Amino acid sequence: MRDRFRTGALLRLVxxxxxIRLRWAFALTATGALGLEYSxxxxxxxxxxxxxxxxxxxxxxxVWAVFSRDLLAKIKDGDTTHDVVVRHAxxxxxxxxxxxxxxxxxxxxxxxxxxxxxxxxxxxxxVIGALVLKRWHAILQGTWAFALYAAVCFxxxxxxxxxxxxxxxxxxxxxxxxxxxxVMKVIAVVGAGIYGALYLTIQVVERLDERExxxxxxxxxxxxxxxxxxxxxxxxARFMRTAAHQLKSPLAVVQTLGGLIRDGVARSPDEIAxxxxxxxxxxxxxxxxxxxxxxxxRVQESANPETPEPPTDMGEVIEDVVRQSSxxxxxxxxxxxxxxxxxMPLLVDLSRRDACDCIAxxxxxxxxxxxxxxxxxxxxxxxxxxxxxxxxxxxxxIDQATQETMFEAYRRGNEALGAxxxxxxxxxxxxxxxxxxxxxxxxxxSTPGVGSTFTLWLPGANRQPPxxxxxxxxxxxxxxxxxxxxxxxx
Numbered sequence: 001m002r003d004r005f006r007t008g009a010l011l012r013l014v015x016x017x018x019x020i021r022l023r024w025a026f027a028l029t030a031t032g033a034l035g036l037e038y039s040x041x042x043x044x045x046x047x048x049x050x051x052x053x054x055x056x057x058x059x060x061x062x063v064w065a066v067f068s069r070d071l072l073a074k075i076k077d078g079d080t081t082h083d084v085v086v087r088h089a090x091x092x093x094x095x096x097x098x099x100x101x102x103x104x105x106x107x108x109x110x111x112x113x114x115x116x117x118x119x120x121x122x123x124x125x126x127v128i129g130a131l132v133l134k135r136w137h138a139i140l141q142g143t144w145a146f147a148l149y150a151a152v153c154f155x156x157x158x159x160x161x162x163x164x165x166x167x168x169x170x171x172x173x174x175x176x177x178x179x180x181x182x183v184m185k186v187i188a189v190v191g192a193g194i195y196g197a198l199y200l201t202i203q204v205v206e207r208l209d210e211r212e213x214x215x216x217x218x219x220x221x222x223x224x225x226x227x228x229x230x231x232x233x234x235x236x237a238r239f240m241r242t243a244a245h246q247l248k249s250p251l252a253v254v255q256t257l258g259g260l261i262r263d264g265v266a267r268s269p270d271e272i273a274x275x276x277x278x279x280x281x282x283x284x285x286x287x288x289x290x291x292x293x294x295x296x297x298r299v300q301e302s303a304n305p306e307t308p309e310p311p312t313d314m315g316e317v318i319e320d321v322v323r324q325s326s327x328x329x330x331x332x333x334x335x336x337x338x339x340x341x342x343x344m345p346l347l348v349d350l351s352r353r354d355a356c357d358c359i360a361x362x363x364x365x366x367x368x369x370x371x372x373x374x375x376x377x378x379x380x381x382x383x384x385x386x387x388x389x390x391x392x393x394x395x396x397x398i399d400q401a402t403q404e405t406m407f408e409a410y411r412r413g414n415e416a417l418g419a420x421x422x423x424x425x426x427x428x429x430x431x432x433x434x435x436x437x438x439x440x441x442x443x444x445x446s447t448p449g450v451g452s453t454f455t456l457w458l459p460g461a462n463r464q465p466p467x468x469x470x471x472x473x474x475x476x477x478x479x480x481x482x483x484x485x486x487x488x489x490x
Contacts, residue, residue, distance in 0.1 A: 087189050094141070153186065397446050
């Protein structure tokens, strides 16, 4: 989490060339301090070495500027993957900090060593490292700074590094750098400052990262919610337009046909009877559409019932639905075969009314879209800790493009429209809504010209779905049962 959120700050610093600009400012400030010392003390003891160090700093900064330009080009062009750019940025930043610490130690060497006040600038790099680098990178940089400073102090104290340059000419006679106990105390203080700054900054950054993570997660959730609300509003608006059109069509036909009778266009009893039959049929279509609309609204509003419904036996539901649908099946000359495992009740956590609506819509579709003198089969059994129900027909089938949208309201296949089969277009939308609320699943296996199988899985009463969870519209894992083959589709 920390590395993820520090990456943005690091890339931003690289884009601003902040390290490079700061280094130029430091070089100019050091040059001004050197000039001021020379004008006051008129000493040239460390002038050459100091000037050479500043020249090296300037040259190094030029090199860093060239590398920075190349890295910025990669960031802007996007030719390199994000991970590669981030890795290069971390290497670039670590190299700059390590080089800066080495050059700062050289300046400390020429400004008094243990007497120099410049180690305070180590803390600046520690804070920057803790803010933009990985934690272990920052700790390594702190250890690198501490090792460099200790090497200079002990080197001068043991007279390995000579000569010693006093911070001020007036301090040259004091030789504090040769007092080992003083040197050790100063090293300890600087080390405590380095690691203390690292620790405190890292702790603060981690707390900020946690807050930033929570903020980003909240913003992401709000954006998802806003997107979902917009989709819902668009879907609702589209639904209302389609519903209005579906209800308007039969009313317009009824109005036209009624006008024919009113205006005396149809005069013979046969013509009037024919028109009245059409009016009745259109009124029935409108009533069916309104009934389906009311059913869909009821199902959507009952998503969180205050009083839990008692378990429903799917075997009894199937028997009732088949009995109620027998007139339609006889009219279409369709036989309905029922294969229900009756060894024990097939109980599910679903209201009986919703279960009846769900099975009735599937059975009605299977009957309407089957050819005469064919058989529709309903199978039910226990499976995966719940109940499977399959409705099979040998009708016109559904093409793949229609399968992707057929559970949306008022979506009907081209085959059904071409065959002029009546329907509200809400049946499958009702089935999907019921299955989603029941935490069930739907799977469709259909081949144009061969037939369709709609298979439902509902969680058993007072039991949870199996571990391998699936959303509505996907197939669960295989298990033993008389309708396992219905789940072999995509």
